[in-house]
Amino acid sequence: MIIDHPDGVGGQCTEQRSVCRMCHGGCGVIVQMRDGVVSELKGDPASPASEGFFCTKGKASLELLTHPARLTEPLLRRGDKHIAMPWDEALDMAAHRIGEQIARHGAESVVLSQGTDRNYQEWVFRFANTLGTPNVLGPAHVCFYPRVMASILTCGGFTFCDYEGEPEVIILWGSNKLHTHSDGLIGVKLAKALHRGARLVVIDPRANDQTRRADLWLQIRPGSDGALALGMLHVMIKEGWYDAGFVAGHTDGFAELAEHVRGYDPQRVAELTGLDAGQVVALASAYGQAKRACIEAGTGLSQNENAFSTLRSICILSALSGNLDAPGGDVLWDLLPVDGRRSFPLAEQLAPEQQAKRLGGGAYPVLSMAGWAHPDAVWDAMLDAQPYAVKTLLNFGSNLPMVYADAQRVHRALRGLEFHMTCDLFMTPTAQLADLVLPVGSWLERDQIVEFNAYLAPRRKLAQVGQCRSDEEIILGLAQRLGLGQHFWPDLEAALDHKLAGIGHTWTSFKQHGPIANTPHYRKYATQGFRTRSGRVNLLHAGLPRMGGDALPQYRPGEDLPDGHFRMSSAHSRNFYNSEYRQLDSLRKREPLPRVQIHPQAAAALGIAAGDWVLVRSATGSARFxxxxxxxxxxxVVYVAPSWWYPEEEGADNWQRSNANMLTGRAARASEMGTSNFRNVAVQLEKIEKDDSHAQ
Structure with a gap:
């Protein structure tokens, strides 16, 4: 594999500042160049987000860049093989097939799919909206969007913990913040707040580094967080631990909420959550009586059928306590004036009659309001042509059978497509099924505007592997061929210039300038109100019942655990990023095998010892750990490693043998967003012989 450097990058030894994207975090990085070639990476102390922190995944970026298994040229599938083809021919063919499908079946028959956002999400949506398809598929329903939509419908915006605002109490709720990082919010800010004396409360079913340093740890039953949030509201209202002035001046529905949560007394909540009643009261006291407090709600809360209501309840907790948009609390951030996440997708270009065709929109209107199709509905359309046929998939960076529930159904759906294009770095299980595979670059091979809540920064293209292109460049090439040029640009630099015009920069000047901090402004509601129709916080949301939801947050207990079963959950790995990086030796050595974590007492009862291979069975399927x-x-309770596959192996089953989504099923209807249940799945365990696992 030949690695060249782009024109204009040279000299014996130089340093360039950029932003890592090996995970969601967005840590600042200093890239050292020797003779124009990337030679070393280190954390950037000047980064407004990471302050020099740089994790093991970031340090593996060079290994990713130079990995011998990287895709380096477009590939066309012929039978069971993929053969190389030139870029122009590949894009011409893709555009022809897309146009052909639209002419025959309508634009809605084309689904665009993206994986965990690599800062090109708004590009995928712009392409879909101008193409005329309402169907963009992503992990939104189990990632941040339950929280995004719960916050927007409650208080009109999305909040972030203000760790630098001197919080007295920090609640990490379903979030392992010191090991895994959300967009632009690195654990270093949390660590510094704790060092300054903030009390730490952790709500998590599993012990970790954070629980060991916490002032209070609530080992909650997986999936029961919604009951605990309603219990906190019950105690805080009963004891008067809320900001009465804020409630009277800036909220609607307090009387109805107070009546609603009367039934969630500490004893009942303890029974629902597996906690002690005293712990419920202690949690409400610590949070409700703190002068400044924030709640870091992680994706652990977004992966069961109660996700939306749970996150609505947490937003309401922030409002009642007076911590909403307040120093040291949960701050509503305003983005800088670039053409980005809010405006760049051109949602107005999608005709209303096409919006009405969004798959899953009728069943899950809150998810549809955010612009996303529901995956279960997408598979139905692919397999059963219901409510209409989907024949084409354009996939940007998603390894679908590894990350979506009911993996076998996902795999069957992909196999039946008439045209499937995947853009990725490696030949994943998803790419193996594609008719056309397009090679994309890693973060070191991209020019991008990194848009986070706290800052705006340039990510610079500093390397070129083979013929790889960025996803944005692929979208530009397809858009021009499909007659959508009026909505796009002739090249990427022109597009970046356009996006930056609102802050008076071009791409060239922005690269020279570097990161721009986005300073928070507190209590904006005092002069502007909240971005809701009433300008107030919707404790009760009268419009949600019209969308199939609940005006007040609810909690619906799952089914009782059958005898001989365990509650299965999972957690993000600090070594991998969903299904990525298992090819990288430095990371794989840290976590060589897919693990199932079992309590020693439970394991002994089943004759299972450490290192034994275990077959985990659910009502949907089975997998080995x-x-x-x-x-x-x-x-x-057991915890299984998520999104596991064996890229070092060939064969038809390397994607399913240890895949946790062989154990998950269709979404429960109770959720406004159709959230899949990943956090409370009933499973049984059985010790198996090592030779049966084939996983060595």
Missing amino acids: CAELCDGVATD
């Missing part, structure tokens, strides 16, 4: 004994989980 290596046993790890862990006294930090409850005796009726």
